[in-house]
Amino acid sequence: MHLLRKLLNLFSPIPLSGWLLGAFAAVLLEYYLGDAISYYLYLPKIPVLFGTLVVLKSPQLIPGVIGYDLLIYILPILLVARLSAPLTNRIAALLEKLPTWAATLLHLAAFYGILHLWAGISDYRVLVVKLILISIILTLSLNIINGWQGEFSCSHPGFMALGAYTSSFLTLRLFSGSHALLSPALGPWLFPLILIAGGAAAALGSLIVAIPSFRTRGDYLAVISLAFMFMVKSAIENMEFLGGPRGLSSQPDYSSLPVIFAWTSLCIWMVHNFTTSIMGKALNAVRDNEAAASSMTVNTRKTKMTAFMFGAFWAGVAGGLFAHVLRYINPGSFGIQNLAEMLAMVYFGGLNSIAGSILGAVSISVLSEALKPLELFKWIIIPLMLILIMIYRPHGLIAFTELNVRKLMRARKRGGADNNPRGTT
Amino acid sequence: MEYFLQNLINALQWGSFYAVISIGYSMVYGVLMLFNFAHGDIFMTGTYIGFGIATLLLALCGTVMPGWVIFLLTVLITMFLTAWLGVLVEVVGYRPLRHAPRASAAITGLMIGIILETSNLIILGTKRLSFPALIESTTWHVGGVYLTNVKVLIIAVSLMLMLGLHTFIQKSRWGMAMRAMSYEFHAVPLMGISVNVLAPLTFAIGAGLASVAGILYGQAYPVLDPHMGVLLGWKAFVAAILGGRGSIMGAALAGYLLGAIEIFTAMVFPSTFRDLIAYSIILVILTFRPRGFFGMAHSTQLRL
Numbered sequence: 170m171h172l173l174r175k176l177l178n179l180f181s182p183i184p185l186s187g188w189l190l191g192a193f194a195a196v197l198l199e200y201y202l203g204d205a206i207s208y209y210l211y212l213p214k215i216p217v218l219f220g221t222l223v224v225l226k227s228p229q230l231i232p233g234v235i236g237y238d239l240l241i242y243i244l245p246i247l248l249v250a251r252l253s254a255p256l257t258n259r260i261a262a263l264l265e266k267l268p269t270w271a272a273t274l275l276h277l278a279a280f281y282g283i284l285h286l287w288a289g290i291s292d293y294r295v296l297v298v299k300l301i302l303i304s305i306i307l308t309l310s311l312n313i314i315n316g317w318q319g320e321f322s323c324s325h326p327g328f329m330a331l332g333a334y335t336s337s338f339l340t341l342r343l344f345s346g347s348h349a350l351l352s353p354a355l356g357p358w359l360f361p362l363i364l365i366a367g368g369a370a371a372a373l374g375s376l377i378v379a380i381p382s383f384r385t386r387g388d389y390l391a392v393i394s395l396a397f398m399f400m401v402k403s404a405i406e407n408m409e410f411l412g413g414p415r416g417l418s419s420q421p422d423y424s425s426l427p428v429i430f431a432w433t434s435l436c437i438w439m440v441h442n443f444t445t446s447i448m449g450k451a452l453n454a455v456r457d458n459e460a461a462a463s464s465m466t467v468n469t470r471k472t473k474m475t476a477f478m479f480g481a482f483w484a485g486v487a488g489g490l491f492a493h494v495l496r497y498i499n500p501g502s503f504g505i506q507n508l509a510e511m512l513a514m515v516y517f518g519g520l521n522s523i524a525g526s527i528l529g530a531v532s533i534s535v536l537s538e539a540l541k542p543l544e545l546f547k548w549i550i551i552p553l554m555l556i557l558i559m560i561y562r563p564h565g566l567i568a569f570t571e572l573n574v575r576k577l578m579r580a581r582k583r584g585g586a587d588n589n590p591r592g593t594t
Numbered sequence: 595m596e597y598f599l600q601n602l603i604n605a606l607q608w609g610s611f612y613a614v615i616s617i618g619y620s621m622v623y624g625v626l627m628l629f630n631f632a633h634g635d636i637f638m639t640g641t642y643i644g645f646g647i648a649t650l651l652l653a654l655c656g657t658v659m660p661g662w663v664i665f666l667l668t669v670l671i672t673m674f675l676t677a678w679l680g681v682l683v684e685v686v687g688y689r690p691l692r693h694a695p696r697a698s699a700a701i702t703g704l705m706i707g708i709i710l711e712t713s714n715l716i717i718l719g720t721k722r723l724s725f726p727a728l729i730e731s732t733t734w735h736v737g738g739v740y741l742t743n744v745k746v747l748i749i750a751v752s753l754m755l756m757l758g759l760h761t762f763i764q765k766s767r768w769g770m771a772m773r774a775m776s777y778e779f780h781a782v783p784l785m786g787i788s789v790n791v792l793a794p795l796t797f798a799i800g801a802g803l804a805s806v807a808g809i810l811y812g813q814a815y816p817v818l819d820p821h822m823g824v825l826l827g828w829k830a831f832v833a834a835i836l837g838g839r840g841s842i843m844g845a846a847l848a849g850y851l852l853g854a855i856e857i858f859t860a861m862v863f864p865s866t867f868r869d870l871i872a873y874s875i876i877l878v879i880l881t882f883r884p885r886g887f888f889g890m891a892h893s894t895q896l897r898l
Binding site: 404545546549556 | 694828831873881
């Protein structure tokens with residue numbers, strides 16, 4: 170205990186930028202020395218996901234993997250972050266003088282650089298990072314409805330399918346094939362518009378659910394949205410121009426890592442703005458007591474509809490990105506299984522919290538990637554974990570709390586004492 | 595006309611499965627005011643248990659006993675075993691969450707369903723098993739309509755089950771407790787009725803019914819599939835809502851209605867349109883009658 174406190178004290182004066190610098194050093198080290206180190210540790214190649222995949226497949230590699238993680242990630246991060254703390258603290262103090270958005274953008278850019286270098290090692294990493302970022306958007310958008318709005322919606326795979334099919338249809342018609350309507354060179358530039366169109370299609374589709382179900386409250390929405398999900402799936406299966414049950418394939422490769430990262434950041438920012446706006450507060454009021462909110466001049470119907478459409482929009486955008494990552498979609502990819510995964514992410518991470526959504530999306534995706542060698546047992550371990558979380562923390566791991574970005578980024582003084590208890594400068 | 599009658603028989607048979615399964619959803623909702631999302635997979639597990647018992651009985655005493663005795667024994671033993679599965683699900687998954695938000699309980703139910711499905715895949719593998727035919731199929735030709743004795747059996751057993759359940763709910767003391775519970779959730783425990791006894795009982799009855807539906811399903815469609823619970827269960831869940839939350843009669847009627855919608859759409863349109871049209875009709879019905887056929891209006895704030 171005493172040792173732990175000492176360790177914490179040792180590392181507490183490191184600001185966020187210090188940790189980023191440390192991570193950057195680790196990633197650089199892996200980029201240049203990863204192959205050599207993994208060779209000397211008898212690893213077949215650079216472990217992709219911190220070695221979690223290799224460990225479950227062939228346990229004799231465990232010491233090598235531990236050594237690799239220690240040498241490449243843990244030691245460099247801790248050392249560089251600690252040693253550069255005086256410097257990074259000064260940088261953080263400089264950044265504090267900037268407006269919050271500028272400082273956040275700088276941090277995000279640094280983070281993206283690290284992510285890009287890290288993912289650049291192998292194609293598998295790129296795919297995993299892309300899918301994780303997309304699931305962050307999905308989790309956030311579902312959390313708006315299930316967390317901030319306090320309903321139980323099951324229609325997200327349907328919205329995702331609407332977005333995915335709309336955007337794939339548009340890109341396939343406009344930019345690909347021999348009879349493309351527009352020049353393919355325009356494609357990546359118009360891709361945001363196409364994604365927005367996909368999101369708009371999902372938002373329009375959400376009206377089918379929203380109009381009948383927001384006259385009453387409670388679990389009524391669960392059923393309507395479930396019916397909607399099955400309807401969308403069945404409708405797409407019957408549309409020949411969308412490929413029917415075979416699906417659409419060979420979408421152009423527009424969802425590159427920077428594009429997805431930008432959309433995810435945008436989504437986080439917009440959800441943050443939405444939930445801290447008057448509308449977001451009204452939404453929480455409606456969730457907690459609709460009658461009271463209504464008597465306090467909240468237009469409950471409008472609030473609920475807006476939030477629902479907002480959530481559906483982002484699900485549609487995520488669907489569009491998803492379709493252009495895998496470059497193959499069929500109606501079967503948007504079913505109950507998908508819904509269960511999304512719900513697991515939302516309820517694992519925490520309701521009503523952006524940080525919680527990110528945590529849930531990242532941990533469930535990483536877990537399901539890491540447990541892949543266990544094949545079917547994966548689908549026993551993850552549900553069991555979720556049941557335990559539901560029993561001990563019914564709202565999820567970090568529900569109803571938010572990280573203060575300003576506080577996170579500010580400079581820290583030695584000893585870990587909170588030099589600015591109010592979190593303002 | 596004959597074509598119509600033929601389809602009506604088919605609809606009754608198909609609707610029987612939905613009706614019997616959706617009663618399980620409805621009963622749990624009536625008592626605990628939450629949806630047991632694991633119910634579809636309990637149905638699936640019940641079918642597999644029935645498959646195991648039936649195969650065992652056929653192997654042990656298939657030569658000694660006539661088919662209907664084996665059928666009866668299979669039904670009874672499977673009901674008993676699956677009822678305990680229902681109790682297990684309640685005690686492990688739902689009891690610790692009695693005071694948690696309802697959404698958490700729904701998630702737990704979903705996850706228990708996934709666990710049941712996966713364990714099935716792990717234990718039995720992906721090979722398709724085929725339910726042994728316990729009753730020799732004979733076809734009767736009545737007035738231009740083909741009737742098989744399996745169809746008649748399915749419809750008759752389902753109706754008997756529902757009648758039995760209705761009597762139990764209306765006449766017995768436990769049934770009275772259940773009705774009281776669905777009428778007033780907070781006061782009933784104060785009257786000396788233990789939720790911790792009533793809830794497992796409800797789960798047990800629902801699971802037992804679902805397992806019988808599974809055996810009957812196995813007689814009509816012998817190929818078993820670990821995902822059958824998802825396919826039938828969610829539709830039965832929708833039927834339970836359509837009938838009115840917590841209303842057993844409503845759930846049964848809506849189950850038959852859903853079966854009829856599906857069979858008759860397949861009669862008129864290509865069968866790929868079945869789900870689309872069935873769910874659209876349900877959406878329209880629920881839009882104009884949000885509480886379903888027999889449900890009480892829940893204008894009050896639910897225990898979220």
